[in-house]
Amino acid sequence: MRLGYPGYQGRLDSMRRLKPARYEAVMSGARTFTDADWRCSECGGNDRYTRNLACRGCAVQRPERVFKPVPGVGTIYIPTDEAASENWQQRHLRAQRLQDQAHTLSRLGSIAVGLYALAGGRVLRTGSVVLDTEPLMLAVDSLLSGDPAQARAAMTPLLQQDRDLAVCVRTVAQAVSNLKLNKH
Numbered sequence: 001m002r003l004g005y006p007g008y009q010g011r012l013d014s015m016r017r018l019k020p021a022r023y024e025a026v027m028s029g030a031r032t033f034t035d036a037d038w039r040c041s042e043c044g045g046n047d048r049y050t051r052n053l054a055c056r057g058c059a060v061q062r063p064e065r066v067f068k069p070v071p072g073v074g075t076i077y078i079p080t081d082e083a084a085s086e087n088w089q090q091r092h093l094r095a096q097r098l099q100d101q102a103h104t105l106s107r108l109g110s111i112a113v114g115l116y117a118l119a120g121g122r123v124l125r126t127g128s129v130v131l132d133t134e135p136l137m138l139a140v141d142s143l144l145s146g147d148p149a150q151a152r153a154a155m156t157p158l159l160q161q162d163r164d165l166a167v168c169v170r171t172v173a174q175a176v177s178n179l180k181l182n183k184h
């Protein structure tokens with residue numbers, strides 16, 4: 001949670017009254033807390049991120065769902081069928097998000113590890129796309145989430161694929177993090 005914005009103290013006070021477990025987690029600097037009054041309709045878990053109340057179980061499972069190592073083939077990203085059921089507004093938001101992500105990636109400059117290189121918002125291996133913008137940013141966000149379980153879920157399939165690929169994605173994440181730090 002961002003500290004020190006106007007009205008922050010008021011929010012803290014109401015959080016202490018309405019959601020004491022979240023309040024205690026915020027005060028102790030914990031990234032997650034267990035919400036006894038809530039259960040995720042997707043995964044049935046009740047651990048949530050302190051910052052935005054998102055479900056931790058789902059956040060950890062997301063990379064596991066879409067990154068699938070296929071022995072001998074090397075395809076590691078399988079888009080979920082969520083895209084098919086999205087309505088227009090969701091598709092629009094997704095396109096907007098992709099554009100923002102591609103813009104962020106385009107500002108990172110040249111990154112290359114072994115045979116892997118960042119180009120045009122995607123990771124290429126000797127000219128072929130290995131990670132498109134969306135899975136790349138999913139891995140980057142997982143790495144920067146501060147949740148070791150989420151970071152591990154994203155890195156494991158990349159490491160299984162190729163150590164250099166994992167190092168490349170980690171380098172991209174570091175560069176995105178630096179970019180965000182410099183903005184403030």
Ligand SMILES: [Zn+2]
Pocket residue numbers: 040041042043044045055056057058059
């Ligand atoms: Zn969930």
